Amino acid sequence: MTRRTDALDHLPVRTALPGLTRALDDHGTAVLCAPPGTGKTTLVPLALAGLTDGGPARRVLVAEPRRIAARAAARRMAWLLGEEAGGRVGFTVRGERKAGPRTVVEVVTTGVLLQRLQRDPELAGVDVVVLDECHERHLDADTAAAFLLDVRAALRPGLRLVAASATTDAEGWARLLGGAPVVTAEGVAHPVDTVWAPPPRAVRPPHGLRVDPALLDHVAATVRRALREREGDVLCFLPGVGEIGRVAGLLGAPERLGAEVLQVHGRAPAAVQEAVLAGGAPGSRRVVLATAVAESSLTVPGVRVVVDAGLAREPRTDHARGLSALTTVRASRASGRQRAGRAGREAPGTVYRCWAEGDEARLPAFPAAEITVADLTAFALQAACWGDPDASGLALLDPPPTGAMAAARAALTATGAVDEAGRPTDRGRRMARLGVHPRLARALLDGAPRLGARRTAEVVALLSEEPPREYGDDLAGAWRAARRGGDAYGARWRAEARRLEGALRGVADDGPRSGAPLTDDAAAGLVAALAFPERIACARGEESYLMVSGTGAELGDGSRLRGMPWIAVAVADRPVAAASARVRLGAVIDEETARETAGALLAEDEEVRWSPERRDVVARRVTRLGAVELASARLAAPDRARLRSALLEGLAAEGPELLRWSAEATGLRQRLAFLHRELGGPWPDVSDAALLARADEWLGPELDRARGRADLERADVRSCLERLLPWASGDAVRLGELAPERIEVPSGSRIRVDYGEGQPVLAVKLQELFGLQDTPLVAGGRVPVLVHLLSPAGRPAAVTADLASFWRDGYRAVRAELRGRYPRHPWPEDPSAAEATRRANARRR
Known part of the structure; x- marks a missing residue:
């Protein structure tokens, strides 16, 4: 093949090469901004390697975010040199490598670069690293940049680093790279x-x-x-x-x-x-x-x-x-x-x-930036293996969100990849070397002793790249389809399975298999459950499931998993505004497998709580796998403090109406509310919120004795409320004076006062008030009661807060209206001088 000199000479980025070379010579780092089509990805690495104009020979590593881009870039550069990929220009992507002893420009994916940095932080033999398309802000690329800056600072100050992109935050990258110069190439003259x-x-x-x-x-x-x-x-x-x-x-x-x-x-x-x-x-x-x-x-x-x-x-x-x-x-x-x-x-x-x-x-x-929105479990493991478990020392354009890192740390701790301090364990380092997400690495390491390296690798390969939808939602069925399939997915799956099998043998001893051989369905379920233990789900209907994480899950129409009591959910998404996740790929398991693989979530606990459904306290011993209840039994002697807490929870949920309020208790509460409203302290606030806030104080002994709702309903609420009276100040003894439960009227009757709403109400038959000129007062003479004057039949005839005015101006009209209707009752001309009575006139014979 012939070197394409004309093509190399006409790439517009050539004009930026002198500036880029000076920047790297002076600072060791540079940001290259070059529009699409200028040759940024192809000419620059060749020039930096000394392959275009006889410059100093260097070994250049180019990191691309995608496999297709890595292959294409390497083949294009090799074509420009008149060669095939694998000679002076090669590439390495997951599962495929075309490079050899003569290779001086190697294009890799950012994932491959991270693996190399973990194995060999010095990148021995590499002189220049080009991070291409850094504007895309892929997590692996951001992580690789941070690691490379650490390498330059601590191990290899002479390692040169270029961040290249057509459209990027040039100033941000320049600051990140320690004040790196920004070199700009002119665009292609094609509008x-x-x-x-x-x-x-x-x-x-x-x-x-x-x-x-x-x-x-x-x-x-x-x-x-x-x-x-x-x-x-x-x-x-x-x-x-x-x-x-x-x-x-x-x-x-x-x-x-x-x-x-x-x-x-x-x-x-x-x-x-x-x-x-x-x-x-x-x-x-x-x-x-x-x-x-x-x-x-x-x-x-x-x-x-x-x-x-x-x-x-x-x-x-x-x-x-x-x-x-x-x-x-x-x-x-x-x-x-x-x-x-x-x-x-x-x-x-x-x-x-x-x-x-x-x-x-x-x-x-x-x-x-992917770091701000993605699952950070793999990033957290990379950072831990790099020696910076919380990533606080890494040079990143965007810091990882605290919540996402906490979730990642929890997942890694649960799988044994890191210790409590976040440092990687030997197991964690082996997981990191497998080149898959830590969840899948866990499934590989723990599944192989049961299934063998080959079968485990095959199932994990299905999980590392979701199979086509036409394969169905049953992982075991998809496994069988992949084995049969001659499609593109099947070819990629077989290649990845071989890679994983080889990687697994390099970090773990397959060893003898334990237990009886598992069917494909059981094997697929075991691997899926090992990878995603929090997504193990128990049926709560024919199509509905509850995952141990607490999230609901629904099967799609025609699902092969329908009716299975337990499944391991491998792939799921949660549609916007949906209460449950939608299962895309899962496998059948049994309860024994669920307990085995999600053992960290298995717990037995004494549960004492308020049940909104039963409206009562529930006290039982429960065995749970996360949010899924496996078994329960009644708790004969629940902890007294927890019972008290559950009853308070019930009060908070249902309010004071949870208690049985007698007329006397209601009346006392209304009198106290009246005094609090009119006189303020020291009279207590007895609103719902205030009573609930002080429930320990006025319901304390009843709460200490009660085991459930029925016990609270037997409580004497009036006596309980009396505990809130201002005894310490001595005002409690004035309750009957300031807010009398009953008022004696001229007839001798003691009439109950209603303090239920607003102004207190005294409802009394008109004839019982003859001779009473002044309206009764309460709250120490501050508030007149509202007198409801009743007919002999007990129906309202008039309402007044000023009796003297009523006798003078209103009585005549009431007398005229009612005396013909009630002739046996007295209707004197002058009520102020008449004798009050509860009785009718004697019947004439």
Whole structure:
């Protein structure tokens, strides 16, 4: 093969190479900002290695965020040198390596770089590390940058470090790299026109993994429009594999569309990825439907048009429920610039943006840093193995959230990866070397003695990359499908299983298998339960489950797991506003496996609590696996303090009405409330809130004796309330004087006063008040009672707070109205001089 000198000479980033070289010579670090298509990913590493112009020979390591980008970058650089990948330019990604003794430029994924740093912090033999596409803020890339800065500070000051991106927070990275110079390359002289193409009608915003089908219809229509209006191939950005498949179906057959439709994503077969990057046949047109993998580091030949749906997928973690999932969000302005740049790499191009121009300013400037939203369990293990368990000493653009780190530390402690201080155990270091998430590493180490390295590795490989939906939601069924399958997923699965088997043998002795051989269903369940013990779930209906974490889970329609008493949930998400998680992938287990794998969550406890359902105290001995109750028995002699606490909990939940209030108790409470309102202290507040706050004080002895609601209902509430009277000040003895329970009227009757609402009320028959001129007063003469004057039949005839005025002005009208109706009762002309009576006149004979 021939060296492509012309292609190398015409890459625009060449003009930035002298400045980059000076920056590295003077400072050892640099930030390189170069627009798409300038050669940042291909020419810069070759130049730094001395492979383009005879400069000093150096070994360069280039870190890319994705496997597809790493392979493509290495093959492009090798092509420029007139070689095949594996010679002077090679690559290493998980499960695949093409590099040898002659390799001086090696492209790796950031995950591979982290593994190397943990094994060899000095990176012996490496002179320069280029962190490409650092604007994407992947967690592995941020972590690698922090580790490399530690290496430069403590072990190898001469190690050179370049942070490179087309669109990034250059100032932030410059500060992080210790005041590194920012070197900027001029962009490609190919303009990209923007066509704003919002949907004709409003579409629902994305939530979870759901994208409004109307938007996908519009994207497909925009692709067809672009094919009509512009020349060249079309690159269409969509958030995920499902949306790519939907739009591909909407576009229809190539012969009708006039273009071949290709799908590029992380799960696409390598042959398809390579075909896309190789370009189309002369005279043909292509539509490439891609996820964000095509944003960076990849030049897709022939593309002159980009159609951008404006969406992206970002990780989100619900730490409280132990659920991690991708969610669909609006793509950032930085991502939009990256995507648009794909149209202008080879010639002038056009980007069709499927949103309104007015929405552009409201988009986030950059993607969310993964460290701020993702599950940090793997990061926490990396940091612990690096010697910084809480990551407080790492140079990071964004610190890890405290809650996420606490959840990660708890998960690592539970799996034995770190000790109580957060330091890695020997087991934790072995887990870190396996190159998978710590949960899966735990499943590998603990599953192999039961199942053997091969079977364990096969199931873990299924969990490390979720199988296609058509494989179903039963993990064991998906395992069988992968074994049979000749599809792209099956090929990747077999390669990953072989890698994991080899990695496992390198850190653990497979040893003899314990127990009887397990069926595939039992083996899949065991591995899933080992990896996700908090997602073990017990049935609470045919389709509904409760995970030991406390989160509900629902099976999908037609699930193969339906009716199983126990399952281990491997993959689940929680739709927006949904109370339960939705099971995407799970396996059947039994209770014995649940107890074995989630043993750290197994607890036996004496439960004494208030039950809102029973409205009473429940006292029992309970065996639980997390939130799942396994068994219970009545507790014969519950702890007295816990009983008291449960009764107080019941009072707080139900209020004072939990007690049985007699008329006397109610009356006393009303009198006290009246005095508190009119005179204030020392008379107690007896509102619901105040009574509950002082329940220990006035209900104390009853609470000490009671075992449940029935005992409280037998309490003499009036006597209890009397404990709140102001005995210490001596005011308690004035209760009858200030708020008399009854008032004696001229007839000799003692009439009860109603203090229930507002002004106290004295309801008495009119004839019993003859001769009484002044209205009775309470609260030490401050408050007149409201007199309800009743007819002989006990019905209200008049209401007054001024008796003298009533006798003078109101009585005549009442007398005129009632004396004919009640002739046997006295109706004197002058009530003030008449004798009060409770009786009617004697019957005349």
